Amino acid sequence: MENAFTINQLNLKYGEKKALDQITMDIPKNQITALIGPSGCGKSTLLRTLNRMNDLIDNVRIDGDIRYEEQDIFAKEYDVINLRTKVGMVFQKPNPFPMSIFDNIAYGPRCQGIKDRKVLQEIVERSLINAALYDEVKDRLKESAKELSGGQQQRLCIARAIAMEPDVILMDEPTSALDPIATAKIEDLILELKKKYTIVIVTHNMQQAARISDNTAFLLMGELIEYDKTDIIFSNPKETKTEEYITGRFG
Amino acid sequence: MKSRKRFITDKIYQSLITLISLIGLVILIAVFVFVFNKGSSLLSWDLLTGDYYSTVYDGYYDSELTTNLFVAPDDLDSDTYFSTRWGIALKDDLDREGHDYILIVYVDTESPLANLPDKNNEGEMVYMASGQSLDKIIFSDNTIMLSSKGAEAAISQFESATGIKDIMFTTAGKGIRGSLITTMYLIILTLIVALPIGILTAIYLHEFAPKNNKLVNILRRMVEMLTGVPSIIFGLLGAAVFIPIVSTVTGTEGGNLISGSLTLAVIILPVIISSTEETLKTIPDEYRQASLALGATKSQTTFKVILKSSAPGILSAVLLSIGRIIGESAALIYAIGTSIKDEIIVTERSTSLAVHIWSVMSGETPNFELASAISIIILLVVFVMNLSVKMIVKKISY
Numbered sequence: 190m191e192n193a194f195t196i197n198q199l200n201l202k203y204g205e206k207k208a209l210d211q212i213t214m215d216i217p218k219n220q221i222t223a224l225i226g227p228s229g230c231g232k233s234t235l236l237r238t239l240n241r242m243n244d245l246i247d248n249v250r251i252d253g254d255i256r257y258e259e260q261d262i263f264a265k266e267y268d269v270i271n272l273r274t275k276v277g278m279v280f281q282k283p284n285p286f287p288m289s290i291f292d293n294i295a296y297g298p299r300c301q302g303i304k305d306r307k308v309l310q311e312i313v314e315r316s317l318i319n320a321a322l323y324d325e326v327k328d329r330l331k332e333s334a335k336e337l338s339g340g341q342q343q344r345l346c347i348a349r350a351i352a353m354e355p356d357v358i359l360m361d362e363p364t365s366a367l368d369p370i371a372t373a374k375i376e377d378l379i380l381e382l383k384k385k386y387t388i389v390i391v392t393h394n395m396q397q398a399a400r401i402s403d404n405t406a407f408l409l410m411g412e413l414i415e416y417d418k419t420d421i422i423f424s425n426p427k428e429t430k431t432e433e434y435i436t437g438r439f440g
Numbered sequence: 441m442k443s444r445k446r447f448i449t450d451k452i453y454q455s456l457i458t459l460i461s462l463i464g465l466v467i468l469i470a471v472f473v474f475v476f477n478k479g480s481s482l483l484s485w486d487l488l489t490g491d492y493y494s495t496v497y498d499g500y501y502d503s504e505l506t507t508n509l510f511v512a513p514d515d516l517d518s519d520t521y522f523s524t525r526w527g528i529a530l531k532d533d534l535d536r537e538g539h540d541y542i543l544i545v546y547v548d549t550e551s552p553l554a555n556l557p558d559k560n561n562e563g564e565m566v567y568m569a570s571g572q573s574l575d576k577i578i579f580s581d582n583t584i585m586l587s588s589k590g591a592e593a594a595i596s597q598f599e600s601a602t603g604i605k606d607i608m609f610t611t612a613g614k615g616i617r618g619s620l621i622t623t624m625y626l627i628i629l630t631l632i633v634a635l636p637i638g639i640l641t642a643i644y645l646h647e648f649a650p651k652n653n654k655l656v657n658i659l660r661r662m663v664e665m666l667t668g669v670p671s672i673i674f675g676l677l678g679a680a681v682f683i684p685i686v687s688t689v690t691g692t693e694g695g696n697l698i699s700g701s702l703t704l705a706v707i708i709l710p711v712i713i714s715s716t717e718e719t720l721k722t723i724p725d726e727y728r729q730a731s732l733a734l735g736a737t738k739s740q741t742t743f744k745v746i747l748k749s750s751a752p753g754i755l756s757a758v759l760l761s762i763g764r765i766i767g768e769s770a771a772l773i774y775a776i777g778t779s780i781k782d783e784i785i786v787t788e789r790s791t792s793l794a795v796h797i798w799s800v801m802s803g804e805t806p807n808f809e810l811a812s813a814i815s816i817i818i819l820l821v822v823f824v825m826n827l828s829v830k831m832i833v834k835k836i837s838y
Contacts (some may be wrong), residue, residue, distance in 0.1 A: 242733060270579070274735035283725035287749050287837070297734035346730070353734060374660060 191218045193357050193387040194239060199253035201234060201243070201411075208234045210411040212253070216404075217281040218356075221379065221388045223402035223419065225395060227439070234392045236359050239389065240276040241269050257357075274301065277350030280364040283342035285334035285349070290326050293334045293345060297353045313351050320348035321378050324394075340371025347378065358382065360390040364397065376401050395435055399423050407431045449584065475819070479812025486571060487813060491616020491782045496575070497566040499556030501604040510548050520545050521595035527551030528598075530591040532551055537616070538807070541589045542546040542574040542594060545611065551628025559606060571612050592733060616814055618782045619796040623821070625784060625787065626772075626792055627765050629701035631758065632669075637705075638712030639747075639754060645713070646720040647742050660717075666710035675771030678703030682775065690787040697786040700776035704768060708761040715760060720746065752833040759829045769794040793818050 194216040194432035197269055209231045215339045216222050216239075221266050224232040238255065239263060261364050262272055274297070285293050294313045303309060313330065317323035322344040326337070334345055343363060350358055360379070364372040379388060392398050398405050399419060406416040407430075415422060425434045433439055484819050520531040527548030530646035534539050547554050547568050558564035574594065577585040580603030585594050641663075649656040670772075682699035690698070723746050731741040748752075770794055781790040790801070797811045 240733060242729065245729070245732065270735050270737060273733055280726065280733075282726060284578065284724070286727055286745055295733070300731075300734065300740045300744070349730075349734065353693040354477065359758045371478070383833035 192216060193218045193257065194389075195256040197254050197256070199235075199238065199255060200251065201238060202250045203246070204248045208248070208411050209238070212408060212413050214413060214416050216387065216389060219383065219388040220403040221383050221390060222404045222406065223398035223403055224389065224391045224406050224413075225393070225398050225434075225436070226357075226408035226410060228393070230408040231359055232406075232408050235408065236391050237358055240273050240278055241419075243280065244269065262384050274353050275355050276357040277353055277355035278358060278359045279343070279350055279361065279363045283336070283339055283346055284365050285342050285345050287333070287335055289331050290334045290337070290345065291330040292351050295354045295394055297349060301306070301353075316352040316364040319351050319382070320344045321374070321381070322348055338371070340367050340422050341376060343367060343375060344378065345394060345427075347375075347382075357384065357389065360388065362391050362393060365393065395417075395423075407434060409434070454764040456649050467645065469732055472819075473729050475812045475815045476513065477812075478808055479810075479814070479816045482809050482813040483816060486617055488620065488817065489617050489736060490612050492613060492615055492618055492780045493782055494610045494613025497568070498559040498606065498608050499566040499568075499604075500559050500606055501538055501552055501556055502580070503552075503603075505552065505602055510551065513546055516545065521591050522546075523595050523598040526553055526598050528553055528568070530594055532591045535573070535612075538805075538809075540588070543570060544572045544574055546571055553607070556607065559626050568607075570611055572609045573612070575602060575610055576606075577608070577610040579603065600616060616796060616817070618784055618792065618794045619780060619791055619814075620783045622734075622776075622781070622790040623792045623794075624698055624702055625786065626704060627762055629697065629786070630765050631761065634708050634712055634756065634761065635704035638709050638757075639716050641709075642713045642716035642720060643742060643747070646717050648738075663710050663713050667714055670770070671707050671768055672770040672774075674703055674707045675774035677706065678771060678775030678794050679692070686787070687790060692787045693776055694789055695777040696788055697776060697784070697790060700772055701790075703771055703775035704765050707768065707771060708764050711761055711764060712757050713756035713762070716750070719750040719757070723749050752837045755829050756831050759826060763822055766792070766822060767794055768792070769798050773798070792819075 192215040196212055196214050196216070199209055199212040200207070210236060224235060226232050235245065238251065239257075243249050243251070251263060257272065257276070265335065270314060282383055286296060288296070294316050295309045298309060298312050303312070312322065317326065325341060326345075327365060334342065337345060345365075347358070347363075364375050367375065376397065379390065382388060387405060390398075390402065402419045404417065405419045406420040407414045407422065409429075409430060415428045417427075424436060426435065505525065508539070509524045512522040512529065516522060516529055517531070520529050522529045529546035530553055531543050531545050533541060533543040547570055551568075553568045555565050555567050558566045573587070575587055576613055577586070577594075577597070579597065579601040581601070581606075583597060584600075585597045587594075644654060644662055650740060678699055679695070682702045684697050686696055686699045686702070687693055690696070727745050727749060728741055730747045732738075736744070769792070772795050776791065777789045778791055778795055779789045780796060780799060781788070784790050797814050800807050800814070801810045
């Protein structure tokens with residue numbers, strides 16, 4: 190089994206506060222890996238470290254290493270921009286830009302210097318089809334993305350990430366702001382996307398992790414408590430803390 | 441009982457707030473009514489497009505007057521007098537300064553007066569047209585017509601005359617075209633200078649400068665402080681710094697449009713910086729994160745997403761600045777001077793509408809009516825700018 194990410198002895202501090210403590214784990218390619226745990230356990234922090242979004246926050250200190258396709262992403266000469274084109278991200282709250290649907294999806298490719306209208310049109314259509322949104326918006330690509338419903342906006346954000354043709358998609362609680370029907374649609378979409386992409390998803394919804402993921406990592410207070418196949422974590426966890434958490438005794 | 445008391449106090453507060461806001465509204469409306477009342481009578485297209493300086497024409501007519509009679513146009517007022525032999529209509533009127541004069545209301549295209557040989561330049565012609573004033577005529581029998589006698593007397597003298605030794609008439613003058621154009625120039629030149637600097641400074645302060653940096657915070661405080669500095673101080677700066685610099689570069693002397701624009705640019709720079717930064721603060725961080733996560737660089741994020749989303753806010757800042765530019769007078773008195781001009785050249789003196797009002801009011805006989813008429817035009821310019829910016833904002837915001 191090939192790995193997308195190899196995380197080794199990762200420590201992360203916000204100022205003096207330790208957020209991640211000696212995390213070591215591999216994230217396999219073309220599978221869905223779920224990160225679960227109570228609020229503040231460091232699961233979102235870990236996710237944001239994978240495409241170095243934590244760079245944007247002041248006072249973050251990181252040691253240990255993360256290898257993406259055998260390369261150390263914290264190395265000085267490492268190209269972060271390139272990393273982020275390969276490792277896309279979908280956020281908790283749908284955050285389309287205040288532009289048209291078309292421009293939202295064409296934004297990433299345009300930033301990479303693609304100007305040909307035909308090529309962009311093709312990318313936009315393909316991304317929307319892959320994000321299962323095309324039929325709903327094909328007649329109003331010129332309209333504002335802000336007028337879509339929450340679930341549609343989130344699928345638009347997924348389409349926007351797909352447009353970059355990444356290898357990995359990071360998802361930070363992508364359904365927590367959505368109603369159950371929109372959530373179901375996104376989950377179907379994630380399962381579909383698994384065929385082409387490596388997906389890492391943070392969720393505080395344990396049923397969701399159980400439904401869609403192949404592997405599950407349970408984090409608590411910045412430590413990786415247990416990491417295994419999802420069915421093992423949910424049926425036969427080795428750690429008592431994991432068992433307590435998934436049976437709802439705390440968190 | 442207690443709830444009844446609370447209900448009454450609430451009602452009292454509500455009525456107090458309504459009453460006080462009404463007072464403010466009434467005052468504002470009263471200002472508008474006053475200005476319109478005073479100035480609307482002088483408002484005309486000629487005021488907008490006319491020269492400020494009037495030109496005196498001097499002509500004569502020594503050929504034989506043809507015998508055909510002219511027909512008065514149908515739309516003449518009852519207080520207008522028409523000469524059937526010369527084909528012109530005259531009327532008594534008050535000029536923009538409040539003095540009596542004879543207004544030329546109509547000149548028939550076939551009238552001998554429509555083109556006369558110039559008395560002062562051999563071979564040249566002078567043209568009489570409606571809107572001019574008739575000052576003095578010496579007829580060929582040496583009778584003299586003076587404007588103080590009035591239009592009716594003038595027409596009766598015309599009817600018996602056969603030739604004219606000397607006729608003097610004057611273009612209207614007191615128009616504000618020059619000052620209007622100067623104001624437009626000032627708006628455009630000032631924004632060209634101030635907008636890029638202001639917007640980029642705000643972007644630097646909010647997007648690129650290190651957060652919680654002492655120096656940056658001091659810079660920000662200073663910018664905020666500058667918004668409150670009286671403009672006359674900037675005017676002194678303009679006179680002391682910009683006028684000499686521009687004079688050296690262009691080889692002209694004294695205040696000019698460029699030094700005025702540079703001074704105004706300094707005045708509105710803090711406004712643009714502060715309001716642009718306020719707008720940038722309202723742009724959700726999610727946009728920045730989404731853009732960066734898509735592999736966009738910092739500058740791509742800033743210009744393609746952040747700046748685009750803040751365009752409506754920046755446009756309001758532009759509107760605020762335009763208001764400031766149109767309304768500025770104190771600083772401009774120093775930075776370009778107060779001389780009213782008809783031909784506008786950017787390297788020379790001229791004056792804006794606001795300073796025009798100032799000079800109209802600061803003469804020996806302050807002219808309230810003309811000042812009010814110019815005020816109405818300023819109000820209209822601001823109103824039109826406001827509307828168009830609102831329309832643009834509606835167009836570009838998603």
